[in-house]
Amino acid sequence: MTAGTEDHRRRPGDRRPAGLVGAAASLMGLVVAFIGGYVFLTADAGPDRVMEWLYRTVGLDGQASAIASRGLDPLTSRLMIVVVALVLGVGGIWAFYIATNRLVDQFSARTARALRPWVFVGPAVAMLAFYLVFPGVGTIVRAATDDGGLIENLKFAFTDPDILTAWRNNVLWIVLGTAGSVVIGLAVATLVDRVKREALAKTFVFLPLAISMVGAAVIWRFIYYWRPPGEEQIGLLNAVLTGIGKDPTPFFQTPLVNTLSLIVVMVWLQTGFAMVILSAAIKAVPTELVEAARIDGASEPQTFFRVVLPSIRGAVLTVTTTILIAILKVFDIVFVTTGGRFESDVIANRMFQEMIRFRHFGRASMLAVALLVVVVPMMIINVRNLRRQGIGA
């Protein structure tokens, strides 16, 4: 696994490291630049003040007071923020690694060798600790202590009538959403394998994967749009309903119908993912295997269910667990369309509402822990499955 010990001899071609002072200075400069840029990005009218100061320093007082009184024009201001943000964000991270690496160069070869790995993994590990490990533990602690403590929060998470509705909906989402995406994805993957212009057909199904859930929610809100009977229906589904002589349905206001309607949106988004993974798996099934089955007189369905499907079992499992986890955490679609009203709530949305709207941090934390408990077994299945197949990139 390793490339052996680090070689610290310096070749003539190698750049000599800056002195310790230089390295420390570059690190300091980096910190100052970062703080300066940060202030620039967060302070009100940062660009205005910077430009004003710039003009004043070069002696263009007229320009400076113009900015002071009227402010910078919005486009210039925006562009400045973009440039600083990109330089700061993209350049900053590289400057940081170069500076810390130089700093380590100053130590004796032995110390440097011991420190070097931490220059490489340190920042990532620190980020993970700060953003995942500590908050994760914090959430568990809060679930057990905030809002009346562990028992109250547990009672809330598993007996509150509204939460029970959300759980029921989550089960519907999981079962119908996952099954829908995987089955349709598998069907499409099998069908497109037999037509010309396969790539084109796939693109149509695949494209929703590039669309945000908020965007998808708006797109489907238009499809499900409802107006009272007698008015012109501009939502596709209600136009069809009135066209065949039925009353238009307020899809989002009708309990259960709204959940089912929103699950359709998720299936629309996720089928492309299932299709791509399964299609690749189907193509990797050895041709000889399929042909042998045909020669033995197996029908198309028999070949599919007895030969192809067992060969792609691993891929089906991966797709199923991956989509299942995504669906379990679904939030945007419900938030944007119904907001969880009319009995359409789901756990992730409720968690957000408890956190941001009601400030019930203990309850929100308990719901998050509940999500984790459901996700973990799925993830374990997923990782094991990947490992069994031999992970390739």
Place this chain on the structure above:
Amino acid sequence: MTATTTPEARRTRTAGVDPVGTGFWSKAPVRMAVVLIAVAWSLPTVGVLISSFRSPNDINASGWWTVLVHPFETTWTFVNYQNVLTADGMFDAFVNSLIVTVPATVIPITMAAFAAYAFAWIDFPGRGILFAVVVGLLVVPLQMTLVPLLRTYNVLGITGSFAGTWLAHTGFGLPLAVYLLFNYISTLPRDIIESAAVDGASHFTTFTRLVLPLSMPALAAFAIFQFLWVWNDFLVALVFLGTDSEVAVLTARLNELVGSRGQDWHVLTAGAFVTMVVPVVVFLGLQRYFVRGLLAGSVKG
């Protein structure tokens, strides 16, 4: 071990025996089913696209599908886009999305690549355990971190800042990034890495001059994945960045429009398209890399 076997498999497959037969009619049902699915999947988006170019009165007077039959009886216009970009603040939101997304893609990839290199090619104490922990963090749902992080952000006063949002996206994206990049970087030929060390290259030089260029396919695949993820993200933006027009990203802005102008379809359809344009272009242009990224994360090729 590599996904690159897939194209070869495809070629032999199509060159082999036609699974259904060569006759036009025997293939007709399959073809029709495929066309039907393709149409069904594009219909919702097409409806929004068409509506975004119709005048507000026309959108409300008749369904968008009527223009398929009578394309010249509706007033086509760009005004919806002009209004949504200026008056409704979608241009600012677009710029904000750009400010958030680019660093939130580059930072985690850089950090993950450094870490993945060390995990794969530098021997240090605790390496195995540390790597297991990093991969184990894949299971933590975003929701598990929000409440304490929100508190920390408020204390530090970085709620609503771009920098805070980059770092949040970095933290959340790192486990997958390290995992995927490790899978790639650890399979690079040992000879190459070792001969670089013999030639006197430091780890830093080996990493930047050798490993990074060789890992381009994996880096590109993850970059596209993360870019689309961050651009389309709503939850992280809502919690850490907020909805002030100074900082609101496209998804947050579009959601605001649904709340404030929920019946104004000329606004919503054009707005939805503004949010979609970049990911769709990236996606269509770099589909190959994106598919590779998905495959890397899921199945052996």
